[in-house]
Amino acid sequence: MSVLIVPKTETEALDHRADFPAIPAGWAYLDTAATAQKPQAVIDAITRGYDTTYATVHRGVYQRSADMTLAFEAARRRVAAFLNAGSENEIVFVRGATEGINLVAQCWAGTQLKAGDRILLSQLEHHSNIVPWQMVAERLGVAIDVIPLTPDHKIDLDAMGAMITPAHKLVALAHVSNVLGSLLDARRAADIAHSVGARLLLDGCQAVPRIAVDVAALDCDFYVFSGHKLYGPTGIGVLWARPELLDAMPPYQGGGSMIDKVSFAKTTYAPPPGRFEAGTPHIVGVLGLHAAIDYVESIGLDRIHAHETALVTLTREALSQINSLTLFGPEDSAGIVSFSIQGVHPHDIGTILDEAGVAVRAGHHCAQPLMETLGVDATARASFGVYNTADDVAALVRGIERVTRIFG
Known part of the structure; x- marks a missing residue:
């Protein structure tokens, strides 16, 4: 499977990674919904x-x-x-x-x-x-x-x-x-x-x-x-x-x-x-x-929302090509993509992604009644911030491809 690429004008109009000293090069931090990294100004x-x-x-x-x-x-x-x-x-x-x-x-x-x-x-x-x-x-x-x-x-x-x-x-x-x-x-x-x-x-x-x-x-x-x-x-x-x-x-x-x-x-x-x-x-x-x-x-919430929406679109389009993967939530979700992979516990997904330098959340996300509604015990969740780019999405998809290879 090839990673979908979108024009830089859609996802890289915002690139504020340099403002965040806790994000090293090569680390895809996709857990902003849990807690956002802090810019130097803060x-x-x-x-x-x-x-x-x-x-x-x-x-x-x-x-x-x-x-x-x-x-x-x-x-x-x-x-x-x-x-x-x-x-x-x-x-x-x-x-x-x-x-x-x-x-x-x-x-x-x-x-x-x-x-x-x-x-x-x-x-x-x-x-x-x-x-x-x-x-x-x-x-x-x-x-x-x-x-x-x-x-x-x-x-x-x-x-x-x-x-x-x-x-x-x-x-x-x-x-x-x-x-x-x-x-x-x-x-x-x-x-x-x-x-x-x-x-x-x-x-x-x-x-x-x-x-x-x-x-x-x-x-x-x-x-x-x-x-x-x-x-x-x-x-x-x-x-x-x-x-x-x-x-x-x-x-x-x-x-x-x-x-x-x-x-x-x-x-x-x-x-x-x-x-x-x-x-x-x-x-x-x-x-x-x-x-x-x-x-x-100073960045603009409209620009932040547009940036994250583009990253969500890119992610959902790429992950939808994986037959064993189920996406949850609406197509126009605000900065968050939850998913599961058939036969793979979300904690295993998170661990393998971490080995690849990709940080996601795995679990019930303090929403156990919702998990019951979705018919799963847990999901993996990627969530975006102003510091994320299409490169982070590519790293996520490569990591998930590795998950599916490991688990067959």
């Missing part, structure tokens, strides 16, 4: 934060602390602009999307829902967008319903429209699937949810590195993402929510910074977002997130 921002400018925030009266507080809050404004939020006060810094979803589950769903209410999820959700809702449902006597997928593995919004009832108070969906790359028509999902008075939460982990996100245009109610998938550091993420929802939510944790006044008789809490940011925050992580947003927007 590394430099983190280094400066710890090296020459470090101090605490929101506490010190000395100049460096004041300067760091200004930088920290400037990052909050940067995130708000990135999402087209109405105000920086709608941006809550969390450890990642998982914590953001749990915060909404405990502080909104846990106080607003009651026995007999229902939550609507889909078959392709990450465990982080399933388990927190199950915990709330078990505690409150709330039921969970699951939207099926279309034949090309997208969330079936026609089915959603037929299933949803006034008893559904929350819909929680992936904006882009971490396994399939399926892109949700999020505005239509919001319209369906709001038609019965339900709130919509979107898991944006795989969306924000690939497409422009405008929470006002999407008309969602909650949006979460993790910084490390956006070429930023680990341990930092974002919850955006409508201000009236944040105002009505009690705090998630108690401690420093999230208070108005403390006495042994009674404690009153700070307004959002401070109410949800107990303790000393991940200061330098926030600065790194700011740098990551600057980095992707």
Whole structure:
């Protein structure tokens, strides 16, 4: 089998590998959906934060602390602009999307829902967008319903429209699937949810590195993402929510910074977002997130999406020529290609590819219900970033050819 080649103008208009010092020559890193590599600009921002400018925030009266507080809050404004939020006060810094979803589950769903209410999820959700809702449902006597997928593995919004009832108070969906790359028509999902008075939460982990996100245009109610998938550091993420929802939510944790006044008789809490940011925050992580947003927007999310789409097309066309290989997800998946090879465990695929200098993810991808829907225990997954080129796809295909030779 020969590797398909596409014109350089389609896949090599972006070639930012030199910006990423952790990617050596000859290594095809195709695991961006798990975590993105970090550009030098982000590394430099983190280094400066710890090296020459470090101090605490929101506490010190000395100049460096004041300067760091200004930088920290400037990052909050940067995130708000990135999402087209109405105000920086709608941006809550969390450890990642998982914590953001749990915060909404405990502080909104846990106080607003009651026995007999229902939550609507889909078959392709990450465990982080399933388990927190199950915990709330078990505690409150709330039921969970699951939207099926279309034949090309997208969330079936026609089915959603037929299933949803006034008893559904929350819909929680992936904006882009971490396994399939399926892109949700999020505005239509919001319209369906709001038609019965339900709130919509979107898991944006795989969306924000690939497409422009405008929470006002999407008309969602909650949006979460993790910084490390956006070429930023680990341990930092974002919850955006409508201000009236944040105002009505009690705090998630108690401690420093999230208070108005403390006495042994009674404690009153700070307004959002401070109410949800107990303790000393991940200061330098926030600065790194700011740098990551600057980095992707300097390239352009439209260009990033077009680049990754071209790589997905190239990959799917090449892999579809292998008879023993099954592709999952839609043809127009956003930066992600999952597949299996008949008679070969995905872990063996990953190990053999690693020997060839190709890094992919192999397993259930924290989406075991989806694996059951697909009829497999696990898949191999290649996922792309701004640093990938057609050469990486060629290396992937050569590695898979070797897998099929080894296993016959």
